[in-house]
Amino acid sequence: MPETHESPDTPVTPVDTVTVRAATFADDLALGALDRDTWSPLSAVTPPPEPPYGPYFDERHFPEDVLVAEEDGRLLGYVRLVPPTPLACNAHVLQINGFAVAEEARGRGIGRTLVRAACAEVLRRGGRRITLRVLCHNTPARALYEAEGFAVEGVLPQEFFLRGEYLDDVLMGRALTD
Structure with missing residues (x-):
């Protein structure tokens, strides 16, 4: 589940120094660390990650599915896009299936930049x-x-029972063409 701490009403610092690019296998360790560092009960339906940590990229997660935001060679965030189903009739849709911004980079518009890049x-x-x-x-x-x-x-409604509370799973989307 995607998480962010940026408010749409919060003024943001320009992100001119941040670039968004496709992930590579070389990003595996940094993405894994970012994923663990940004784990939060606001967004996670799984327990907090514990060692030993596996690789970020595996049989379900590929570099071509991930866009990363970086600044001066440091990974600050990512967004993962995947097909919601394996069906050809649904191939025109992609789903955000992973999203994180490093805590120290929040409030700079990086989350917004990643959503737009997605x-x-x-x-x-x-x-x-x-x-x-x-x-x-x-x-x-x-x-x-x-x-x-x-x-x-x-x-x-009440799709998940997490930490003693029933929580709704909210499905959101947007058309990108007329």
Whole structure:
């Protein structure tokens, strides 16, 4: 589940020094560390990661699915895009299935930059829609996505029982073409 701590109303520092690029296998350790460092009950449906840590890239996660934001060679965030199903009739849709911004880089617009880069990447790949799932209590992420044109398209009530509480799974999406 994607998480962010950026508010759409918060002024952001320009991110002119940040570049977004496709991930490579060389990013494996940095992505794994970022994923572990940004684990939060706001977004995670799995327990906190514990050693021994496996690789970030595996049989389900590939470099070509990930865009990374970096500055001066340091990885500050990522967004992972995957097909929501293996069906050919659904190939025009990609789903955000991983999103993180390093804590020390939050509030600079990097999350917004990654969301916009994800939308551009979907279009580059010939897609027409982008979707995501977010926990109902992750209001910062939901606000960011709404500010970037995503709308709630469905709610799975009490889909998860986490830390003694039932939480809704909120499905959001946006069209990228008319």
